Amino acid sequence: MKATILTIGDEILIGQIVDTNSTWLGEQLFLEGVQVTTMKAVADTTEDIINALKQGFEKSDLIITTGGLGPTKDDITKKAIAEFLEVDSYFDEEAFAHVKRMFANFGRETTEAHKEQCYMPKGVEILKNKMGTAPGMLFKKGDKYLLSMPGVPYEMKWIFKNSFIEPYLRSWDTGLSQVNKTIHTVGRGETYLEEQIRPIVQRFPEELSMSYLPSLGRVRLRINARGEDKLALESSVQSATSEIKEVLGNLVFGEDKDTLESAVLNAFRNANLTIGTAESCTGGNIARLLTSIPGASDVFQGSIVAYSNSLKEDLLAVSSEILKNHGAVSEETVSAMVQGAIKTLGVDVAVAVSGIAGPGGGTPEKPVGTIWLACGNAQEIRTKKLNLTKNRLKNIEYTTNIALNMLRQYLM
Amino acid sequence: MKATILTIGDEILIGQIVDTNSTWLGEQLFLEGVQVTTMKAVADTTEDIINALKQGFEKSDLIITTGGLGPTKDDITKKAIAEFLEVDSYFDEEAFAHVKRMFANFGRETTEAHKEQCYMPKGVEILKNKMGTAPGMLFKKGDKYLLSMPGVPYEMKWIFKNSFIEPYLRSWDTGLSQVNKTIHTVGRGETYLEEQIRPIVQRFPEELSMSYLPSLGRVRLRINARGEDKLALESSVQSATSEIKEVLGNLVFGEDKDTLESAVLNAFRNANLTIGTAESCTGGNIARLLTSIPGASDVFQGSIVAYSNSLKEDLLAVSSEILKNHGAVSEETVSAMVQGAIKTLGVDVAVAVSGIAGPGGGTPEKPVGTIWLACGNAQEIRTKKLNLTKNRLKNIEYTTNIALNMLRQYLM
Numbered sequence: 021m022k023a024t025i026l027t028i029g030d031e032i033l034i035g036q037i038v039d040t041n042s043t044w045l046g047e048q049l050f051l052e053g054v055q056v057t058t059m060k061a062v063a064d065t066t067e068d069i070i071n072a073l074k075q076g077f078e079k080s081d082l083i084i085t086t087g088g089l090g091p092t093k094d095d096i097t098k099k100a101i102a103e104f105l106e107v108d109s110y111f112d113e114e115a116f117a118h119v120k121r122m123f124a125n126f127g128r129e130t131t132e133a134h135k136e137q138c139y140m141p142k143g144v145e146i147l148k149n150k151m152g153t154a155p156g157m158l159f160k161k162g163d164k165y166l167l168s169m170p171g172v173p174y175e176m177k178w179i180f181k182n183s184f185i186e187p188y189l190r191s192w193d194t195g196l197s198q199v200n201k202t203i204h205t206v207g208r209g210e211t212y213l214e215e216q217i218r219p220i221v222q223r224f225p226e227e228l229s230m231s232y233l234p235s236l237g238r239v240r241l242r243i244n245a246r247g248e249d250k251l252a253l254e255s256s257v258q259s260a261t262s263e264i265k266e267v268l269g270n271l272v273f274g275e276d277k278d279t280l281e282s283a284v285l286n287a288f289r290n291a292n293l294t295i296g297t298a299e300s301c302t303g304g305n306i307a308r309l310l311t312s313i314p315g316a317s318d319v320f321q322g323s324i325v326a327y328s329n330s331l332k333e334d335l336l337a338v339s340s341e342i343l344k345n346h347g348a349v350s351e352e353t354v355s356a357m358v359q360g361a362i363k364t365l366g367v368d369v370a371v372a373v374s375g376i377a378g379p380g381g382g383t384p385e386k387p388v389g390t391i392w393l394a395c396g397n398a399q400e401i402r403t404k405k406l407n408l409t410k411n412r413l414k415n416i417e418y419t420t421n422i423a424l425n426m427l428r429q430y431l432m
Numbered sequence: 433m434k435a436t437i438l439t440i441g442d443e444i445l446i447g448q449i450v451d452t453n454s455t456w457l458g459e460q461l462f463l464e465g466v467q468v469t470t471m472k473a474v475a476d477t478t479e480d481i482i483n484a485l486k487q488g489f490e491k492s493d494l495i496i497t498t499g500g501l502g503p504t505k506d507d508i509t510k511k512a513i514a515e516f517l518e519v520d521s522y523f524d525e526e527a528f529a530h531v532k533r534m535f536a537n538f539g540r541e542t543t544e545a546h547k548e549q550c551y552m553p554k555g556v557e558i559l560k561n562k563m564g565t566a567p568g569m570l571f572k573k574g575d576k577y578l579l580s581m582p583g584v585p586y587e588m589k590w591i592f593k594n595s596f597i598e599p600y601l602r603s604w605d606t607g608l609s610q611v612n613k614t615i616h617t618v619g620r621g622e623t624y625l626e627e628q629i630r631p632i633v634q635r636f637p638e639e640l641s642m643s644y645l646p647s648l649g650r651v652r653l654r655i656n657a658r659g660e661d662k663l664a665l666e667s668s669v670q671s672a673t674s675e676i677k678e679v680l681g682n683l684v685f686g687e688d689k690d691t692l693e694s695a696v697l698n699a700f701r702n703a704n705l706t707i708g709t710a711e712s713c714t715g716g717n718i719a720r721l722l723t724s725i726p727g728a729s730d731v732f733q734g735s736i737v738a739y740s741n742s743l744k745e746d747l748l749a750v751s752s753e754i755l756k757n758h759g760a761v762s763e764e765t766v767s768a769m770v771q772g773a774i775k776t777l778g779v780d781v782a783v784a785v786s787g788i789a790g791p792g793g794g795t796p797e798k799p800v801g802t803i804w805l806a807c808g809n810a811q812e813i814r815t816k817k818l819n820l821t822k823n824r825l826k827n828i829e830y831t832t833n834i835a836l837n838m839l840r841q842y843l844m
Contacts (some may be wrong), residue, residue, distance in 0.1 A: 030654075031645050033471060035460070036645065039450075039455070040450055042473075043449070043450045046445050047447025049447075050445075050446040059445060060472045061470065062470055063469065131623060215543060231442060233448065240448075244446075302720075303728075304715075304719030304723065307716035310715070311737075322736070322743040322747075323736075325709075325735035325736075326734050327723065331734040331778075378726070
């Protein structure tokens with residue numbers, strides 16, 4: 021089965037919001053064995069929507085649209101669908117009763133706009149939306165399907181997972197199987213990795229392919245397999261994965277859903293050691309990433325975000341001599357921050373960061389992008405200096421990855 | 433001038449990475465007065481790329497592709513472009529010299545893969561890429577243009593900004609003018625806002641339109657104008673903006689590039705007051721957002737991420753009686769955390785958060801999603817309780833917005 025994902029809304033085309041809905045749907049469909057051939061975003065106009073629906077049905081068995089079903093004036097997806105299917109609309113009492121119940125629960129009344137939302141193109145199969153007022157809508161045209169959902173991400177996800185996958189998608193035949201595996205690496209670039217594993221990739225059987233996905237400080241290697249025999253694909257992917265991991269060794273920190281932060285937490289959990297962070301220019305971003313993982317609390321104890329120099333002295337016991345002689349952005353300061361964090365937070369191991377994230381604040385000796393990191397325990401501390409860009413957010417993200425990798429390397 | 437943005441790569445279609453490149457390009461083109469009619473993502477196959485190029489040129493004057501120009505084996509954009517333009521390829525000595533120079537700077541040697549990268553379709557105009565090895569490529573076909581750039585975001589952005597906009601795009605005629613304005617609100621839903629401003633929107637002149645972009649705890653209102661007379665458009669948008677802001681009052685926290693975190697920092701900077709955060713379940717996310725803004729350091733002093741109870745006692749002076757009698761997730765604990773943070777961090781105003789972010793850790797009295805917040809100074813503290821979902825990341829994001837809004841409301 022082939023699918024097209026269609027996002028409707030000017031706000032996507034003018035770059036005001038990032039289309040994470042299509043990404044999420046792409047992954048869900050991939051996992052269900054559906055091949056997404058196209059993702060497309062078009063404007064809030066009837067003509068563009070109808071053209072995109074026509075093109076989508078030429079190449080795929082399923083079109084999924086998101087956006088344009090809300091209660092406000094700019095929402096015209098439903099009108100376009102009715103025109104595309106050449107059907108009239110009707111008022112759906114049950115959908116309206118659902119909206120009224122939802123609002124009653126909040127102690128509020130429905131408005132005219134909510135009523136308008138309950139006019140539906142005829143032939144619709146209404147898919148329940150427990151998270152909001154606009155239901156999902158499923159249509160059949162010939163042997164093809166059109167699923168239309170609201171654009172609010174948590175509503176769309178709820179409908180897709182609860183009202184669509186099981187009763188509909190899984191009851192349809194999805195054709196070829198797909199198997200994929202992502203290997204996460206940190207510390208070396210795409211070209212280096214490609215050369216290391218080239219002999220393995222050159223021996224890949226025909227149904228396997230390889231992609232490289234670089235980001236700040238990390239590269240993901242994706243092995244993709246497509247074919248009829250799912251068990252055979254799984255076995256090929258598994259053996260390719262083992263070979264690649266052996267060649268790349270410590271550069272690999274995980275597979276598939278693993279993240280660098282979860283790899284760090286798991287490693288320290290296994291070593292029965294606690295960690296904390298002392299952050300200046302990353303402003304809490306290392307702590308934020310570690311605590312984004314459920315169950316972080318048995319390893320991660322806490323963080324001191326010491327943005328001002330006086331807090332570096334008061335909470336992390338960085339001496340005023342060090343700050344005066346070497347400055348807040350120095351090897352001496354980050355080493356003292358690690359020692360201070362271990363004491364103040366009562367942890368076994370800490371990582372510390374201090375730098376000039378930019379875009380302002382540089383000096384000739386310490387230009388913007390100068391960042392010092394330290395990581396260690398009460399006895400031994402390793403340090404690292406980075407010379408990064410003038411881009412504040414990129415510097416923070418890159419530094420955070422390096423800090424997490426220093427924690428990981430501590431246990432190697 | 434109309435444009436199509438084309439992203440090439442299986443990794444987009446299977447949902448492995450979010451396509452932020454198209455979003456960024458959409459905004460840049462919008463600001464240059466170019467109308468993006470379609471964004472599209474297709475697979476790494478010659479056939480799909482060629483079809484997308486054909487369709488793109490039917491509807492637009494400019495196609496911009498990202499992805500598929502790197503040095504590794506999965507990159508086939510260039511082959512597809514040569515086939516689409518019906519031209520041969522040649523080896524570009526100058527491009528290779530650039531790659532060699534870049535690698536020499538890092539003290540490294542080029543590889544065969546880098547050499548392959550320097551084969552170019554004939555007729556190309558090479559656009560310099562200071563951030564990486566794959567240059568941008570510009571082609572002309574009839575009176576239409578094709579710009580192809582690598583997919584690594586900071587490389588793509590550098591090429592677009594430095595090698596494309598000024599020498600090429602701005603020298604072409606871009607047709608109609610566009611003006612837009614975004615009004616940021618926090619605290620009420622889309623439907624409520626729509627009803628409040630409906631009389632204003634109904635009086636909009638024909639060239640103006642309105643969109644509502646809801647996210648967790650916030651709604652953005654976008655006024656969009658398109659027409660020939662840029663000055664007249666600007667004046668219409670300005671007067672609509674003033675009317676809407678007057679009706680919505682304190683719900684509005686900013687315009688355009690403003691963020692809730694920058695609004696908070698500006699308000700406290702004007703009031704000459706310093707702030708800090710004491711975070712448990714948000715794990716540093718409030719601090720992270722505040723410090724993402726350049727120049728935060730004159731207002732934001734620091735944060736205590738007290739993930740463990742013992743740190744709440746040691747660093748924030750939450751008494752063991754409070755923790756024993758009321759628990760870590762309670763009005764009493766967050767109030768004590770604010771007082772502790774004001775003292776420990778030496779700030780005028782603090783916000784504190786403690787909750788059960790999930791997915792585990794709930795009890796019958798305090799289910800997952802129970803979150804307490806407090807905000808205030810040494811004399812007066814306001815508190816708030818949230819009953820959220822079981823989704824950890826969504827809970828953290830929503831709570832962070834509420835915490836920032838409590839800081840904002842402190843000054844009202």
